Amino acid sequence: MKRVIFWLITFTAILGACLTNNANALPKEYATIVPPENLNAPELIAAGRDLYVADCAVCHGATGNGQGTTQPRFGLKVVDFTDRARMQSLAEQYLFWRISEGGRVEPFRAQGSIMPAWKFQLSDAQRWQLVAFIRTLAR
Numbered sequence: 001m002k003r004v005i006f007w008l009i010t011f012t013a014i015l016g017a018c019l020t021n022n023a024n025a026l027p028k029e030y031a032t033i034v035p036p037e038n039l040n041a042p043e044l045i046a047a048g049r050d051l052y053v054a055d056c057a058v059c060h061g062a063t064g065n066g067q068g069t070t071q072p073r074f075g076l077k078v079v080d081f082t083d084r085a086r087m088q089s090l091a092e093q094y095l096f097w098r099i100s101e102g103g104r105v106e107p108f109r110a111q112g113s114i115m116p117a118w119k120f121q122l123s124d125a126q127r128w129q130l131v132a133f134i135r136t137l138a139r
């Protein structure tokens, strides 16, 4: 009986970890944000590209394939923004959340993410420009 309970708890814990590790786990204050309407606007994308080259390419790679010159030695690998299926599964609000809070929130923190939080350095508008640009990398 003890064994059954042990496995039951283990199973629930693993299931819980899997569920919180998906895109729907984003906090309410981000989930309810309405993205700017003009995310496809060329000037927004161009501004996002400049920010990306300056702040993100070092890890995420110039093409967004996750192969920048700085790579984490431990923990989560840099994600691939050119992976179309993966990117299509991610909401705009999810990308905005991740850029804003980086790896300092769970479950990414516990997994050793080195993704910085950009909300302290970049305005909301700039972080949306980055979302707009990142969206173009898988097209």
Ligand code: HEC
Pocket: 051, 052, 055, 056, 057, 058, 059, 060, 070, 072, 076, 077, 078, 079, 090, 095, 096, 098, 099, 102, 103, 108, 113, 114, 115, 116, 118, 130
């Ligand atoms: C020091 C390296 C580093 C820098 C610089 C960096 N990132 Fe990241 N980023 C990561 C790593 C590692 C991950 C994967 C781990 C995670 O999801 O937290 C990640 C994850 C992300 C994700 C989540 C993607 C997904 O599919 O879940 C987004 C969005 C993102 N980064 C955008 C950016 C943007 C935009 C910038 C620049 C403003 C940036 N990153 C700068 C390392 C970095």
